[in-house]
Amino acid sequence: MLDEYVEDQKIIYNILINAVKKNKYSHAYIFEKNNYENADKLILAFVKYLLCPKNYSNNELCGKCTQCDKIDRNICLDLEIINPDGLWIKKEQLEKLQLDFSKKSLENNKKIYIINEAEKLNVQAANSILKFLEEPEENIVAILVTNNLYQILDTIVSRCQIISLNRKNSYDNMSTLDKILSIINSNTENLELLIETSIKFVNYLEKNRTDTILMTNKLWHNNIKDRNDYLISYNILLFYYKDIINYKLNRNLEIFELTNEIKNISDNNTFNQLIKKINIINELIDHIKVNANQNLLLDKLIIEIGDVMNG
Numbered sequence: 575m576l577d578e579y580v581e582d583q584k585i586i587y588n589i590l591i592n593a594v595k596k597n598k599y600s601h602a603y604i605f606e607k608n609n610y611e612n613a614d615k616l617i618l619a620f621v622k623y624l625l626c627p628k629n630y631s632n633n634e635l636c637g638k639c640t641q642c643d644k645i646d647r648n649i650c651l652d653l654e655i656i657n658p659d660g661l662w663i664k665k666e667q668l669e670k671l672q673l674d675f676s677k678k679s680l681e682n683n684k685k686i687y688i689i690n691e692a693e694k695l696n697v698q699a700a701n702s703i704l705k706f707l708e709e710p711e712e713n714i715v716a717i718l719v720t721n722n723l724y725q726i727l728d729t730i731v732s733r734c735q736i737i738s739l740n741r742k743n744s745y746d747n748m749s750t751l752d753k754i755l756s757i758i759n760s761n762t763e764n765l766e767l768l769i770e771t772s773i774k775f776v777n778y779l780e781k782n783r784t785d786t787i788l789m790t791n792k793l794w795h796n797n798i799k800d801r802n803d804y805l806i807s808y809n810i811l812l813f814y815y816k817d818i819i820n821y822k823l824n825r826n827l828e829i830f831e832l833t834n835e836i837k838n839i840s841d842n843n844t845f846n847q848l849i850k851k852i853n854i855i856n857e858l859i860d861h862i863k864v865n866a867n868q869n870l871l872l873d874k875l876i877i878e879i880g881d882v883m884n885g
């Protein structure tokens with residue numbers, strides 16, 4: 575139940591509880607998980623809180639009514655959960671959802687749909703969800719869940735209330751290496767080398783732009799070989815650019831120690847340029863998953879990122 579998360583997610587807990595108490599809950603949320611390990615449970619607890627006839631947030635008070643029980647057994651008709659079908663969330667999945675909900679709209683209950691890994695909405699599905707969000711129905715609540723807000727279309731994000739969860743483990747006193755290890759969850763022996771290579775690559779790329787293409791063997795391919803290493807390294811690029819954005823927004827850095835390079839890159843880029851670069855890296859990560867030519871992909875990345883600054 576929602577009360578279990580007071581300690582971990584104090585601010586979010588208060589936002590959610592107050593919204594429902596005042597009957598001013600949003601019709602569309604994006605939950606940004608930030609790798610918080612209990613994110614899915616918290617979201618389901620919020621769903622229960624919305625759907626439980628008494629809006630109980632506490633196990634001793636409820637968790638036992640028919641509604642809460644149905645949610646637990648995943649047979650609640652007022653709740654639909656959509657997961658990616660393979661690589662993508664497809665339009666057909668959303669059409670089925672809309673049909674299901676229209677049949678049920680005679681009852682007056684709230685209806686909730688959860689879209690897990692919402693960054694995987696393909697273009698058609700994203701457009702179809704957009705229509706849903708543009709004309710929200712009185713008693714329908716959309717919950718989009720993602721670990722990567724930057725990968726969701728701006729037009730969708732702007733129509734949703736963003737609920738950004740705290741990471742469970744505070745990063746205080748952890749090294750950059752340990753932080754990245756805790757996020758990627760994959761034990762790679764050469765992680766230190768991957769981090770060093772990725773950072774040097776960005777620092778070089780930011781100075782030399784598209785000329786970097788002449789240096790890819792030395793800067794990248796000599797150290798980063800197999801597909802798994804590529805994937806991890808591109809994620810390190812993402813963390814690095816996100817921390818550069820954090821610096822630009824006067825926030826604390828999440829993963830890296832502040833360096834002169836981070837300051838310089840932040841000064842030399844506008845916020846929009848940094849977001850564009852993050853989007854380029856995200857797209858590339860999607861392509862890696864379908865096993866494209868790695869050398870070509872890296873060249874494409876260099877050209878596109880170089881162009882953001884020239885354009």
Ligand SMILES: [Zn+2]
Nearest residue numbers: 626636639642
């Ligand atoms: Zn209940």
